[in-house]
Amino acid sequence: MSDLLERAERILESAHGDEELEVYVSTGVDTEVQAYQGQIEQLATASSSGIGIRILRDGVAGAQVGTAWAGSLDDEAVEEALREARDNVRFATEDEFIAFARPDGVAAVSLELTDDAVTTTPLDEKIAMAIELERMVRAGDSRIRQVDSANYSDYVAEAAIVSSTGIRASYARSGAYVSVEAIASDGSNDETGWGLSAGRAPGDLDIAKAANDAILRATRMLGSVKPASMKCTAVFDPRSAATLLAIIGGACSGEAVVRGRSFFANRIGEMVAASMFTLFDDPTDPRHFAASAFDGEGLACRRNVMIEGGQLKAFVYDTVSARRAGTSSTGSAVRGGIAGSPSAGCRALQLVPGDIDQAEIFRRVGHGVYVESLMGVHSGVNPISGDFSVGVTGLMIRDGQLAEPVREITVASTLQRMLLDIVHVGNDVEWLPGSAAGQTVAIEGIALSGS
Amino acid sequence: MQTTLVERDVLERVLGTAMERGGEFAEVFVEDRTTTSAVLDQRRIEELSSGRDRGAGIRVVVGDTTGFAHTADLSERGLLAAARSAASVARGGGGGVREVALGALADHPTRATTQPRDVDKAKKIELLLHADDVARTEGSSITQVQIGLGDSTRRFVVANSEGVFAADHQVRTRFNISCVASGDTGMQTGYRPIAGTRGFELLTMEAVEEAARGAARQAITKLDARPAPSGDLPVVLAGGSGGILFHEACGHGLEADAILKQASVYAGKVGQQVASSLVTLVDDGTVVGEWGYLALDDEGRPGARNVLIENGVLTDYMWDYLRARKEGRSSSGNGRRQSYQHLPMVRMTNTYLLAGDADADEIVAQTPRGVYVAQLGGGQVNTATGDFVFGMTSAFMIEDGKITSPLRDCNLIGNGPEVLQRVDAVATDFSMTPGTCGKDGQSVPVGTGQATMRLTGVTIGGAS
Numbered sequence: 020m021s022d023l024l025e026r027a028e029r030i031l032e033s034a035h036g037d038e039e040l041e042v043y044v045s046t047g048v049d050t051e052v053q054a055y056q057g058q059i060e061q062l063a064t065a066s067s068s069g070i071g072i073r074i075l076r077d078g079v080a081g082a083q084v085g086t087a088w089a090g091s092l093d094d095e096a097v098e099e100a101l102r103e104a105r106d107n108v109r110f111a112t113e114d115e116f117i118a119f120a121r122p123d124g125v126a127a128v129s130l131e132l133t134d135d136a137v138t139t140t141p142l143d144e145k146i147a148m149a150i151e152l153e154r155m156v157r158a159g160d161s162r163i164r165q166v167d168s169a170n171y172s173d174y175v176a177e178a179a180i181v182s183s184t185g186i187r188a189s190y191a192r193s194g195a196y197v198s199v200e201a202i203a204s205d206g207s208n209d210e211t212g213w214g215l216s217a218g219r220a221p222g223d224l225d226i227a228k229a230a231n232d233a234i235l236r237a238t239r240m241l242g243s244v245k246p247a248s249m250k251c252t253a254v255f256d257p258r259s260a261a262t263l264l265a266i267i268g269g270a271c272s273g274e275a276v277v278r279g280r281s282f283f284a285n286r287i288g289e290m291v292a293a294s295m296f297t298l299f300d301d302p303t304d305p306r307h308f309a310a311s312a313f314d315g316e317g318l319a320c321r322r323n324v325m326i327e328g329g330q331l332k333a334f335v336y337d338t339v340s341a342r343r344a345g346t347s348s349t350g351s352a353v354r355g356g357i358a359g360s361p362s363a364g365c366r367a368l369q370l371v372p373g374d375i376d377q378a379e380i381f382r383r384v385g386h387g388v389y390v391e392s393l394m395g396v397h398s399g400v401n402p403i404s405g406d407f408s409v410g411v412t413g414l415m416i417r418d419g420q421l422a423e424p425v426r427e428i429t430v431a432s433t434l435q436r437m438l439l440d441i442v443h444v445g446n447d448v449e450w451l452p453g454s455a456a457g458q459t460v461a462i463e464g465i466a467l468s469g470s
Numbered sequence: 471m472q473t474t475l476v477e478r479d480v481l482e483r484v485l486g487t488a489m490e491r492g493g494e495f496a497e498v499f500v501e502d503r504t505t506t507s508a509v510l511d512q513r514r515i516e517e518l519s520s521g522r523d524r525g526a527g528i529r530v531v532v533g534d535t536t537g538f539a540h541t542a543d544l545s546e547r548g549l550l551a552a553a554r555s556a557a558s559v560a561r562g563g564g565g566g567v568r569e570v571a572l573g574a575l576a577d578h579p580t581r582a583t584t585q586p587r588d589v590d591k592a593k594k595i596e597l598l599l600h601a602d603d604v605a606r607t608e609g610s611s612i613t614q615v616q617i618g619l620g621d622s623t624r625r626f627v628v629a630n631s632e633g634v635f636a637a638d639h640q641v642r643t644r645f646n647i648s649c650v651a652s653g654d655t656g657m658q659t660g661y662r663p664i665a666g667t668r669g670f671e672l673l674t675m676e677a678v679e680e681a682a683r684g685a686a687r688q689a690i691t692k693l694d695a696r697p698a699p700s701g702d703l704p705v706v707l708a709g710g711s712g713g714i715l716f717h718e719a720c721g722h723g724l725e726a727d728a729i730l731k732q733a734s735v736y737a738g739k740v741g742q743q744v745a746s747s748l749v750t751l752v753d754d755g756t757v758v759g760e761w762g763y764l765a766l767d768d769e770g771r772p773g774a775r776n777v778l779i780e781n782g783v784l785t786d787y788m789w790d791y792l793r794a795r796k797e798g799r800s801s802s803g804n805g806r807r808q809s810y811q812h813l814p815m816v817r818m819t820n821t822y823l824l825a826g827d828a829d830a831d832e833i834v835a836q837t838p839r840g841v842y843v844a845q846l847g848g849g850q851v852n853t854a855t856g857d858f859v860f861g862m863t864s865a866f867m868i869e870d871g872k873i874t875s876p877l878r879d880c881n882l883i884g885n886g887p888e889v890l891q892r893v894d895a896v897a898t899d900f901s902m903t904p905g906t907c908g909k910d911g912q913s914v915p916v917g918t919g920q921a922t923m924r925l926t927g928v929t930i931g932g933a934s
Contacts, residue, residue, distance in 0.1 A: 085517060
């Protein structure tokens with residue numbers, strides 16, 4: 020048993036007889052290096068820990084829950100959190116659907132998501148990676164005028180969840196990343212490009228790929244123009260497609276559905292997307308950076324298919340949203356660290372890949388716009404109404420080939436319409452940090468707004 | 471509660487240790503933050519939550535390099551360990567532990583009159599339920615109401631090797647309501663925030679009711695919305711949330727970290743005409759009670775009023791300690807951080823456009839065809855290219871000088887330097903809106919403000 024699980028178990032012993040107690044504890048060790056002009060600009064090292072407490076009490080019309088958290092595992096901080104959570108309970112509305120998770124018999128997969136190399140790699144090697152990344156970008160193309168930041172970061176995180184309802188779960192994960200932003204100039208205008216590489220440990224990182232990606236994305240935008248407004252097919256690159264999938268995944272949250280905040284509500288069984296679109300959430304696939312054996316309530320994560328062949332099949336649930344919907348948890352509780360309570364969400368989204376690559380998609384599309392980055396997703400996408408309007412940069416597609424770069428344009432539609440208007444899904448799966456893997460996706464009938 | 475979170479002599483020893491390997495500057499930032507939040511959803515108080523976060527962040531600067539470490543262990547032993555860790559970037563330096571002497575503490579008590587800890591939790595819940603009632607009274611199409619109420623009490627002490635030794639006590643309160651209206655055309659949303667660097671006195675019954683009605687009406691109105699147009703049109707921004715335009719279109723580009731890295735379109739343009747002569751832009755941490763108000767920034771520097779653009783001419787950038795040090799000048803009071811776990815950087819406080827002398831209604835009447843934006847949701851900018859977007863969450867067509875049909879949500883897109891030149895009217899009806907600004911993974915509360923104004927052309931990213 021891990022030390023952290025043991026610590027959580029000891030805290031659990033303080034549960035009073037008339038209450039259920041859930042204890043979530045986490046620890047993390049982080050390193051961040053930022054290089055600039057061949058030197059370390061910033062070096063940050065930190066270890067942190069924290070606790071999230073939930074206390075539940077049964078009342079006449081249902082249960083009440085109160086929560087508290089602290090950014091420390093000191094006895095004093097834990098005591099204070101327990102006290103505050105107990106005080107908070109009595110103010111919650113009694114609700115028949117409120118409950119903590121109980122073991123559901125689904126066995127957790129065994130995942131090895133921690134690579135010790137994150138902790139054993141000397142700091143100097145990590146620093147060297149950030150400096151090398153910056154050097155490669157600067158040296159890689161004479162049009163690169165500046166490297167705003169070249170970063171290396173890694174972490175090892177551990178968490179344990181125990182409850183008086185029988186939950187006992189602990190898990191650990193490591194990650195390492197490099198990322199870089201390049202600024203290219205043609206003398207009159209600047210363009211930017213991001214590159215990144217991610218893995219479980221420093222050795223997984225492909226610095227050259229991150230550097231080349233940033234260089235290519237920045238330099239090929241030089242000379243960009245603002246095209247005239249038109250309706251066209253938009254081909255989203257894997258990174259921007261992953262962003263779209265995360266939004267669609269949000270609408271598949273059983274919690275959004277039971278709260279009346281999903282445009283998928285009451286549409287199970289309907290064709291909501293084109294027939295080549297099959298969307299599933301599978302945290303048990305270790306290739307996902309956010310893979311996890313356990314969900315945010317300590318139940319086993321599992322593979323859930325939400326949209327199959329374009330048909331809306333199912334939503335993902337945590338315990339409370341499942342009870343409201345009259346079903347069972349799908350092991351899909353997510354929580355935003357110690358301060359967040361569990362809610363239903365996707366963490367490892369993926370599309371069933373198509374059978375053509377990106378170049379073939381360009382050929383089949385013929386004319387359209389290739390979207391390489393999105394801007395204003397948080398302000399321009401309304402996940403409740405489905406209204407979609409985002410700023411993009413990218414390149415025009417002409418005669419099946421990439422043509423002139425374009426910027427200061429938006430692409431717009433509604434999420435409902437876009438899902439039905441998908442014409443191609445690529446076979447080029449890219450594993451990305453975040454809650455979704457990406458691949459090239461082409462959507463027709465998009466309103467491109469330019470001059 | 472003690473006034474200093476850590477005793478002065480301990481801070482002196484920690485700073486001395488942080489400098490032992492040749493550091494040129496060291497700083498200890500000790501923070502103690504308590505927060506509470508309550509969520510009402512579908513008339514249920516889902517939960518009350520309380521949080522406590524306490525710790526210290528220590529940074530050491532040598533040359534152009536910054537070392538940083540943080541710890542939740544506020545004992546002298548814990549602080550010294552973090553100091554040594556932060557100091558490890560100073561390689562090859564030496565000289566041993568330095569003597570650092572701090573003077574008297576410059577303390578800044580909160581101006582909040584009703585402290586969060588003095589408010590009965592039952593009273594907060596009463597307020598939430600009342601707001602829900604008010605929203606639902608607006609119409610039967612309101613199918614969903616969610617309300618959040620939160621407050622934070624943030625006390626910090628910052629001490630550095632240059633003798634800064636100051637404390638601030640920041641109390642912030644926020645209330646936000648979002649409504650969903652459902653009709654034949656699907657679902658639409660409405661949203662209103664109330665937030666200030668104030669205590670519970672911020673949430674008067676009148677303000678809460680107005681927010682609840684506003685959010686509900688916005689959702690209901692949008693049920694009849696048509697898709698927004700696409701392409702270039704004149705845009706009239708209603709007073710208040712339009713300030714986000716300046717936050718995105720030029721605010722971020724005027725932050726000295728972007729300037730010093732030549733990663734902003736505004737680098738090297740001080741003294742030049744960068745905007746229409748109607749534009750006077752100010753960043754002002756001294757507006758008491760506003761969401762971005764601060765007596766002290768997170769480097770111990772007093773909040774200040776800084777004119778960034780005056781009558782269209784770029785006058786100065788915003789500075790934190792580190793960037794100011796490089797240029798041999800002083801900070802403008804814009805060094806902020808999300809928490810003790812983060813390094814400070816250049817951030818805005820309350821950023822606003824000074825009011826003009828036009829009449830708001832006249833501006834609309836003199837716009838034959840365009841878009842009237844009653845509320846902006848948020849935005850994003852690429853400071854290197856100047857391209858920005860911002861989302862309209864409540865907008866209408868202007869036809870023949872009159873506000874007509876509501877429009878569905880969409881983004882506007884533009885280029886900062888170009889759009890600043892297109893301001894051709896600014897009215898007198900100034901107001902401010904609270905927001906959360908994200909930069910490099912750190913969120914801080916900011917205010918934005920402006921009076922009703924018109925842009926001669928912006929690209930509307932609609933679907934029609």
